[in-house]
Amino acid sequence: ATPTALMVGTGRGAQLGILIKGPEVLESTHRVDTVVLDKTGTITTGRMSLTDVTVAAGQDRTELLQLAGALEHASEHPIARAIAAAALAETGTLPEVYDFANVEGVGVRGVVDLGGKRTVLVGRRRMLEDTGQTLPDRLDAAITEAERLGRTAVVVAWEGQARGVLVVSDTVKPTSREAVSQLRRLGLRPVLLTGDNRAVALAIAAEVGIDAADVIADVLPADKVAEITRLQQSGAVVAMVGDGINDAPALAQADLGLAMGTGTDVAIEASDLTLVRGDLRVAADGIRLSRRTLRTIQ
Ligand code: ADP
Ligand code: MG
Numbered sequence: 202a203t204p205t206a207l208m209v210g211t212g213r214g215a216q217l218g219i220l221i222k223g224p225e226v227l228e229s230t231h232r233v234d235t236v237v238l239d240k241t242g243t244i245t246t247g248r249m250s251l252t253d254v255t256v257a258a259g260q261d262r263t264e265l266l267q268l269a270g271a272l273e274h275a276s277e278h279p280i281a282r283a284i285a286a287a288a289l290a291e292t293g294t295l296p297e298v299y300d301f302a303n304v305e306g307v308g309v310r311g312v313v314d315l316g317g318k319r320t321v322l323v324g325r326r327r328m329l330e331d332t333g334q335t336l337p338d339r340l341d342a343a344i345t346e347a348e349r350l351g352r353t354a355v356v357v358a359w360e361g362q363a364r365g366v367l368v369v370s371d372t373v374k375p376t377s378r379e380a381v382s383q384l385r386r387l388g389l390r391p392v393l394l395t396g397d398n399r400a401v402a403l404a405i406a407a408e409v410g411i412d413a414a415d416v417i418a419d420v421l422p423a424d425k426v427a428e429i430t431r432l433q434q435s436g437a438v439v440a441m442v443g444d445g446i447n448d449a450p451a452l453a454q455a456d457l458g459l460a461m462g463t464g465t466d467v468a469i470e471a472s473d474l475t476l477v478r479g480d481l482r483v484a485a486d487g488i489r490l491s492r493r494t495l496r497t498i499q
Contacts, residue, residue, distance in 0.1 A: 230440070236440045240397060240405055242461065243443055244377045245373050247444070265365040267295060270295050272309050284369065298313050306396045321359040328356070350370075378408070380484065392415045393415065393417065395418050396421060429455050442476070444460060459476055461481075
Protein backbone atom coordinates (compact mmCIF):
# COMPACT_ATOMS: atom_id res chain seq x y z
CA ALA A 202 0.00 0.00 0.00
CA THR A 203 1.35 3.38 -0.92
CA PRO A 204 1.01 6.11 1.67
CA THR A 205 -0.24 8.57 -0.96
CA ALA A 206 -3.25 6.49 -1.99
CA LEU A 207 -4.16 5.91 1.64
CA MET A 208 -3.98 9.62 2.34
CA VAL A 209 -6.44 10.23 -0.48
CA GLY A 210 -8.76 7.72 1.18
CA THR A 211 -8.37 9.48 4.47
CA GLY A 212 -9.15 12.86 2.94
CA ARG A 213 -12.27 11.53 1.24
CA GLY A 214 -13.24 9.94 4.58
CA ALA A 215 -13.09 13.33 6.25
CA GLN A 216 -15.51 14.67 3.61
CA LEU A 217 -17.95 11.84 4.37
CA GLY A 218 -17.77 12.65 8.07
CA ILE A 219 -15.33 9.93 9.00
CA LEU A 220 -12.09 10.57 10.86
CA ILE A 221 -9.61 7.76 10.31
CA LYS A 222 -6.88 7.42 12.92
CA GLY A 223 -4.19 5.94 10.70
CA PRO A 224 -3.61 4.49 7.22
CA GLU A 225 -3.30 0.93 8.60
CA VAL A 226 -6.96 1.15 9.63
CA LEU A 227 -8.08 1.18 6.01
CA GLU A 228 -6.43 -2.19 5.50
CA SER A 229 -8.14 -3.88 8.45
CA THR A 230 -11.60 -2.82 7.23
CA HIS A 231 -10.94 -4.86 4.10
CA ARG A 232 -11.24 -8.18 5.95
CA VAL A 233 -14.27 -7.33 8.10
CA ASP A 234 -17.28 -9.66 7.58
CA THR A 235 -19.35 -8.99 10.70
CA VAL A 236 -20.55 -5.64 12.07
CA VAL A 237 -21.62 -5.56 15.71
CA LEU A 238 -23.95 -2.67 16.53
CA ASP A 239 -24.66 -1.32 20.01
CA LYS A 240 -28.31 -0.44 20.54
CA THR A 241 -28.67 2.64 22.71
CA GLY A 242 -27.24 5.73 21.04
CA THR A 243 -26.04 3.81 17.98
CA ILE A 244 -29.14 2.25 16.37
CA THR A 245 -31.41 4.43 18.50
CA THR A 246 -31.13 8.14 19.23
CA GLY A 247 -30.36 7.45 22.90
CA ARG A 248 -32.71 10.26 23.87
CA MET A 249 -35.27 8.51 26.01
CA SER A 250 -38.54 9.69 27.43
CA LEU A 251 -40.77 8.35 30.19
CA THR A 252 -43.88 6.95 28.51
CA ASP A 253 -45.62 4.93 31.22
CA VAL A 254 -45.93 4.72 35.00
CA THR A 255 -47.56 1.71 36.70
CA VAL A 256 -47.90 1.71 40.49
CA ALA A 257 -48.40 -1.40 42.62
CA ALA A 258 -51.66 -1.63 44.60
CA GLY A 259 -51.80 0.95 47.40
CA GLN A 260 -48.83 3.00 46.10
CA ASP A 261 -48.81 6.69 45.33
CA ARG A 262 -47.67 7.86 41.87
CA THR A 263 -46.20 11.16 43.08
CA GLU A 264 -44.20 9.47 45.83
CA LEU A 265 -42.94 6.86 43.36
CA LEU A 266 -41.83 9.52 40.87
CA GLN A 267 -40.15 11.63 43.54
CA LEU A 268 -38.16 8.74 44.98
CA ALA A 269 -37.16 7.29 41.60
CA GLY A 270 -36.53 10.74 40.08
CA ALA A 271 -34.32 11.85 42.96
CA LEU A 272 -32.17 8.76 42.65
CA GLU A 273 -31.90 8.91 38.85
CA HIS A 274 -31.01 12.60 39.05
CA ALA A 275 -27.60 11.43 40.26
CA SER A 276 -27.03 9.20 37.22
CA GLU A 277 -25.94 10.11 33.70
CA HIS A 278 -27.59 7.11 32.01
CA PRO A 279 -30.11 8.00 29.25
CA ILE A 280 -32.81 6.06 31.17
CA ALA A 281 -31.97 8.04 34.31
CA ARG A 282 -32.14 11.39 32.54
CA ALA A 283 -35.58 10.56 31.16
CA ILE A 284 -36.94 9.51 34.57
CA ALA A 285 -35.41 12.44 36.48
CA ALA A 286 -36.67 15.00 33.95
CA ALA A 287 -40.22 13.61 33.90
CA ALA A 288 -40.36 13.29 37.70
CA LEU A 289 -39.19 16.87 38.16
CA ALA A 290 -41.64 18.18 35.56
CA GLU A 291 -44.59 16.35 37.11
CA THR A 292 -43.86 16.76 40.83
CA GLY A 293 -42.02 20.09 40.90
CA THR A 294 -39.24 19.09 43.30
CA LEU A 295 -36.93 16.16 43.95
CA PRO A 296 -35.82 15.12 47.47
CA GLU A 297 -32.21 14.66 48.69
CA VAL A 298 -30.19 11.51 48.00
CA TYR A 299 -27.48 9.94 50.18
CA ASP A 300 -25.19 6.97 49.57
CA PHE A 301 -25.85 6.85 45.83
CA ALA A 302 -24.49 3.80 44.01
CA ASN A 303 -24.56 2.97 40.33
CA VAL A 304 -24.58 -0.73 39.44
CA GLU A 305 -23.34 -0.64 35.86
CA GLY A 306 -25.72 -2.22 33.36
CA VAL A 307 -28.21 -2.99 36.13
CA GLY A 308 -29.51 0.15 37.87
CA VAL A 309 -29.08 2.57 40.74
CA ARG A 310 -29.44 2.40 44.51
CA GLY A 311 -29.44 5.05 47.24
CA VAL A 312 -31.04 6.50 50.33
CA VAL A 313 -33.69 9.12 49.60
CA ASP A 314 -35.09 11.46 52.24
CA LEU A 315 -38.79 12.10 51.62
CA GLY A 316 -40.37 12.54 55.07
CA GLY A 317 -37.92 9.89 56.33
CA LYS A 318 -35.01 8.05 54.79
CA ARG A 319 -35.62 5.04 52.59
CA THR A 320 -33.30 2.80 50.61
CA VAL A 321 -34.55 2.90 47.03
CA LEU A 322 -33.63 0.79 43.99
CA VAL A 323 -34.37 1.59 40.35
CA GLY A 324 -33.25 -0.87 37.71
CA ARG A 325 -33.70 -4.17 35.95
CA ARG A 326 -36.14 -6.61 37.52
CA ARG A 327 -33.13 -8.83 38.22
CA MET A 328 -31.86 -6.26 40.70
CA LEU A 329 -34.93 -6.96 42.80
CA GLU A 330 -35.11 -10.69 42.13
CA ASP A 331 -31.47 -11.05 43.21
CA THR A 332 -32.64 -10.04 46.68
CA GLY A 333 -35.14 -12.92 46.63
CA GLN A 334 -38.28 -10.92 45.87
CA THR A 335 -41.03 -11.49 43.35
CA LEU A 336 -43.01 -8.90 41.42
CA PRO A 337 -46.75 -8.31 41.93
CA ASP A 338 -48.76 -9.47 38.86
CA ARG A 339 -49.71 -5.94 37.88
CA LEU A 340 -46.05 -4.91 37.62
CA ASP A 341 -45.07 -8.13 35.89
CA ALA A 342 -47.77 -7.48 33.25
CA ALA A 343 -46.61 -3.88 32.75
CA ILE A 344 -43.06 -5.09 32.04
CA THR A 345 -44.19 -7.79 29.61
CA GLU A 346 -46.34 -5.36 27.65
CA ALA A 347 -43.60 -2.69 27.49
CA GLU A 348 -41.01 -5.19 26.27
CA ARG A 349 -43.36 -6.55 23.61
CA LEU A 350 -43.42 -2.99 22.23
CA GLY A 351 -39.62 -2.73 22.28
CA ARG A 352 -39.60 -0.38 25.28
CA THR A 353 -37.42 -0.61 28.35
CA ALA A 354 -39.12 -1.15 31.72
CA VAL A 355 -37.40 -0.62 35.07
CA VAL A 356 -38.64 -1.53 38.54
CA VAL A 357 -38.78 0.91 41.48
CA ALA A 358 -38.51 -0.68 44.91
CA TRP A 359 -37.95 0.48 48.46
CA GLU A 360 -37.86 -1.18 51.84
CA GLY A 361 -37.55 -4.50 50.08
CA GLN A 362 -40.77 -4.20 48.09
CA ALA A 363 -41.48 -3.47 44.43
CA ARG A 364 -43.63 -0.32 44.21
CA GLY A 365 -43.90 0.44 40.54
CA VAL A 366 -42.67 0.10 36.97
CA LEU A 367 -41.42 2.96 34.81
CA VAL A 368 -41.32 2.54 31.05
CA VAL A 369 -38.96 4.57 28.93
CA SER A 370 -38.74 4.56 25.20
CA ASP A 371 -36.05 5.45 22.84
CA THR A 372 -36.54 5.86 19.10
CA VAL A 373 -34.72 4.16 16.27
CA LYS A 374 -32.82 6.75 14.22
CA PRO A 375 -34.59 7.29 10.91
CA THR A 376 -31.45 6.22 9.01
CA SER A 377 -30.67 2.99 10.91
CA ARG A 378 -32.79 0.65 8.79
CA GLU A 379 -31.18 1.92 5.58
CA ALA A 380 -27.72 1.62 7.19
CA VAL A 381 -28.33 -2.04 8.06
CA SER A 382 -29.42 -2.83 4.52
CA GLN A 383 -26.33 -1.05 3.14
CA LEU A 384 -24.13 -3.21 5.39
CA ARG A 385 -25.87 -6.32 4.03
CA ARG A 386 -25.34 -5.18 0.45
CA LEU A 387 -21.62 -4.97 1.25
CA GLY A 388 -21.81 -8.65 2.22
CA LEU A 389 -21.51 -7.93 5.94
CA ARG A 390 -23.47 -9.66 8.70
CA PRO A 391 -25.10 -7.17 11.13
CA VAL A 392 -25.29 -8.24 14.79
CA LEU A 393 -27.07 -6.40 17.63
CA LEU A 394 -25.28 -6.38 21.01
CA THR A 395 -27.00 -4.81 24.00
CA GLY A 396 -27.29 -4.75 27.77
CA ASP A 397 -31.02 -4.38 27.42
CA ASN A 398 -33.24 -7.44 27.68
CA ARG A 399 -33.98 -9.87 24.87
CA ALA A 400 -37.59 -8.84 24.16
CA VAL A 401 -36.62 -5.18 23.65
CA ALA A 402 -33.58 -6.17 21.60
CA LEU A 403 -35.67 -8.42 19.32
CA ALA A 404 -38.23 -5.66 18.73
CA ILE A 405 -35.52 -3.14 17.78
CA ALA A 406 -33.72 -5.74 15.61
CA ALA A 407 -36.95 -6.45 13.70
CA GLU A 408 -37.45 -2.72 13.19
CA VAL A 409 -34.06 -2.25 11.52
CA GLY A 410 -33.78 -5.61 9.75
CA ILE A 411 -31.32 -7.58 11.91
CA ASP A 412 -32.01 -11.36 12.16
CA ALA A 413 -33.26 -12.68 15.50
CA ALA A 414 -30.41 -15.21 15.42
CA ASP A 415 -27.97 -12.29 15.38
CA VAL A 416 -29.29 -10.61 18.54
CA ILE A 417 -27.07 -10.80 21.62
CA ALA A 418 -28.98 -9.33 24.60
CA ASP A 419 -28.73 -9.11 28.39
CA VAL A 420 -24.99 -8.54 28.18
CA LEU A 421 -23.41 -6.70 31.09
CA PRO A 422 -21.02 -3.91 30.04
CA ALA A 423 -17.99 -5.89 31.20
CA ASP A 424 -19.09 -8.93 29.17
CA LYS A 425 -19.36 -7.13 25.82
CA VAL A 426 -15.64 -7.73 25.24
CA ALA A 427 -16.13 -11.48 25.75
CA GLU A 428 -18.94 -11.50 23.17
CA ILE A 429 -16.65 -9.84 20.59
CA THR A 430 -13.92 -12.40 21.38
CA ARG A 431 -16.42 -15.26 21.03
CA LEU A 432 -17.40 -14.03 17.53
CA GLN A 433 -13.72 -13.73 16.60
CA GLN A 434 -13.02 -17.26 17.86
CA SER A 435 -15.84 -18.56 15.66
CA GLY A 436 -13.93 -17.13 12.69
CA ALA A 437 -15.53 -13.72 12.24
CA VAL A 438 -13.54 -10.57 11.51
CA VAL A 439 -15.46 -8.04 13.55
CA ALA A 440 -16.17 -4.34 13.27
CA MET A 441 -17.99 -2.87 16.26
CA VAL A 442 -19.97 0.38 16.23
CA GLY A 443 -20.74 1.89 19.62
CA ASP A 444 -20.98 5.09 21.58
CA GLY A 445 -21.21 4.46 25.31
CA ILE A 446 -18.43 4.68 27.85
CA ASN A 447 -19.36 1.03 28.43
CA ASP A 448 -18.46 0.13 24.89
CA ALA A 449 -14.83 1.29 24.95
CA PRO A 450 -13.23 -2.09 25.81
CA ALA A 451 -15.37 -3.87 23.18
CA LEU A 452 -14.44 -1.25 20.56
CA ALA A 453 -10.79 -1.88 21.36
CA GLN A 454 -11.17 -5.69 21.17
CA ALA A 455 -12.90 -5.59 17.77
CA ASP A 456 -10.74 -5.87 14.64
CA LEU A 457 -12.13 -2.47 13.76
CA GLY A 458 -13.76 -0.12 16.29
CA LEU A 459 -16.03 2.64 15.06
CA ALA A 460 -17.25 5.28 17.51
CA MET A 461 -20.36 7.31 16.70
CA GLY A 462 -19.68 11.03 16.75
CA THR A 463 -22.03 11.57 19.66
CA GLY A 464 -19.92 9.15 21.70
CA THR A 465 -17.75 9.82 24.68
CA ASP A 466 -14.06 10.61 24.50
CA VAL A 467 -13.22 7.25 26.07
CA ALA A 468 -14.95 5.36 23.28
CA ILE A 469 -13.35 7.55 20.63
CA GLU A 470 -9.91 6.91 22.11
CA ALA A 471 -10.51 3.14 21.89
CA SER A 472 -11.69 3.09 18.31
CA ASP A 473 -9.99 3.32 14.96
CA LEU A 474 -12.51 5.46 13.15
CA THR A 475 -14.75 8.18 14.50
CA LEU A 476 -18.04 8.57 12.68
CA VAL A 477 -18.63 12.23 13.21
CA ARG A 478 -22.15 12.40 11.76
CA GLY A 479 -23.89 10.22 14.35
CA ASP A 480 -25.64 8.47 11.46
CA LEU A 481 -25.09 4.72 11.14
CA ARG A 482 -24.97 4.95 7.33
CA VAL A 483 -21.48 6.41 7.74
CA ALA A 484 -20.26 3.00 8.93
CA ALA A 485 -21.18 1.48 5.56
CA ASP A 486 -19.64 4.50 3.79
CA GLY A 487 -16.39 3.98 5.69
CA ILE A 488 -16.13 0.30 4.85
CA ARG A 489 -17.03 0.92 1.19
CA LEU A 490 -14.49 3.73 0.97
CA SER A 491 -11.69 1.61 2.38
CA ARG A 492 -12.42 -1.24 -0.04
CA ARG A 493 -12.40 1.14 -2.98
CA THR A 494 -9.19 2.79 -1.80
CA LEU A 495 -7.44 -0.56 -1.43
CA ARG A 496 -8.57 -1.64 -4.90
CA THR A 497 -7.00 1.42 -6.48
CA ILE A 498 -3.65 0.85 -4.78
CA GLN A 499 -3.37 -2.92 -5.22
P1 ADP B 1 -27.16 -0.63 26.50
O1 ADP B 1 -26.30 -1.81 26.19
O2 ADP B 1 -28.45 -0.69 25.71
O3 ADP B 1 -26.44 0.67 26.29
P2 ADP B 1 -26.80 -0.55 29.48
O4 ADP B 1 -25.77 -1.62 29.59
O5 ADP B 1 -26.36 0.84 29.69
O6 ADP B 1 -27.62 -0.72 28.07
O7 ADP B 1 -27.98 -0.88 30.55
C1 ADP B 1 -28.61 -2.14 30.55
C2 ADP B 1 -29.88 -2.12 31.38
O8 ADP B 1 -29.59 -1.83 32.76
C3 ADP B 1 -30.88 -1.05 30.97
O9 ADP B 1 -31.68 -1.46 29.88
C4 ADP B 1 -31.68 -0.89 32.27
O10 ADP B 1 -32.64 -1.93 32.40
C5 ADP B 1 -30.62 -1.08 33.36
N1 ADP B 1 -30.08 0.21 33.83
C6 ADP B 1 -28.81 0.68 33.62
N2 ADP B 1 -28.65 1.89 34.20
C7 ADP B 1 -29.84 2.23 34.75
C8 ADP B 1 -30.34 3.36 35.50
N3 ADP B 1 -29.58 4.42 35.78
N4 ADP B 1 -31.63 3.31 35.90
C9 ADP B 1 -32.42 2.26 35.63
N5 ADP B 1 -32.02 1.18 34.94
C10 ADP B 1 -30.75 1.14 34.52
MG1 MG C 1 -24.84 1.89 25.59
